[in-house]
Amino acid sequence: MPEISTWKPLYRIGGIAALLAAVLFRRNLGAEVSLFTGMETVPQSVVEWYALLQSNPFIGLAFLSVFDLVNYALVGLIFLALGAASWQAHKSLALIAFASGLMGIAVSFASNHSFSMLSLSQQYATASSEAQKSALLAAGQSILVTLDPLATWPATGVYVSLLLIALAGLLFSIIMLHSNRATAIVGLLASGCDLVYCMTFAIAPTLQVVWLASGGLFYMIWHLLIARSLLKRSKE
Numbered sequence: 001m002p003e004i005s006t007w008k009p010l011y012r013i014g015g016i017a018a019l020l021a022a023v024l025f026r027r028n029l030g031a032e033v034s035l036f037t038g039m040e041t042v043p044q045s046v047v048e049w050y051a052l053l054q055s056n057p058f059i060g061l062a063f064l065s066v067f068d069l070v071n072y073a074l075v076g077l078i079f080l081a082l083g084a085a086s087w088q089a090h091k092s093l094a095l096i097a098f099a100s101g102l103m104g105i106a107v108s109f110a111s112n113h114s115f116s117m118l119s120l121s122q123q124y125a126t127a128s129s130e131a132q133k134s135a136l137l138a139a140g141q142s143i144l145v146t147l148d149p150l151a152t153w154p155a156t157g158v159y160v161s162l163l164l165i166a167l168a169g170l171l172f173s174i175i176m177l178h179s180n181r182a183t184a185i186v187g188l189l190a191s192g193c194d195l196v197y198c199m200t201f202a203i204a205p206t207l208q209v210v211w212l213a214s215g216g217l218f219y220m221i222w223h224l225l226i227a228r229s230l231l232k233r234s235k236e
Contacts, residue, residue, distance in 0.1 A: 007084045008234045014081020015230035021074040022223035046140035053121035060121075064114035072105045072165075078223070079168055081230050086175045097171035104164030111157025113143045159198065166194035166215075169222075183225040190218035 042063045043049045053060035061067075083098040117140060124136045173187030193215030201208055 010081050011230045011234035015227045017074040017077035018223045018227035022220045046137050050121035050124045061114050066114040072108045076105045082172045090175045097168045100164045101168030104161045108161035163198045166191045186222045190222045
């Protein structure tokens with residue numbers, strides 16, 4: 001079994017990742033971009049999306065959740081550090097939690113089509129025939145269907161990713177109940193909100209925003225507490 005000092009660099013990386021995830025990459029980042037840029041509504045049609053991505057790619061990609069890729073990469077480092085911290089006492093549960101989180105992150109990366117939309121917008125801007133433009137509009141429309149996590153029925157990739165990552169957070173929080181109760185409780189609340197959303201979105205669509213917003217707030221607090229815990233471990 002490796003000495004505790006072997007994990008110190010990983011604890012430090014995980015702590016920094018948790019701090020960045022809490023401070024810089026929040027679930028409502030697209031809404032914040034909208035607030036600071038004065039854009040009150042996101043585009044509704046494919047043509048409007050293409051126009052936005054051409055005129056202001058940063059805002060367009062933010063609305064298309066491109067920063068979720070960065071966020072989930074940070075979450076992957078957090079889960080890796082938590083897995084190392086809990087490995088000695090809870091091998092099986094830590095392995096299940098990390099595997100669930102890793103699969104959720106992989107699904108999120110595979111189902112994020114923000115760069116595909118950017119590429120399509122560039123092709124649409126340079127298309128020379130109506131046939132090409134029609135094909136590009138159809139391709140964009142098929143992607144837009146998969147991009148809205150607040151839709152009446154969320155896209156499969158969005159749903160599976162959210163479910164697996166929430167399950168990982170729940171399991172890691174259960175592991176921490178005996179050693180760091182306050183952090184564990186916040187983690188249970190965060191993952192619990194996402195799990196409730198996953199289980200009830202079909203029967204209670206009006207509560208979707210409530211569950212997702214509450215989960216986002218609890219996750220921000222949880223990441224801050226995780227950062228403090230991991231950075232403290234890295235100095236022990």
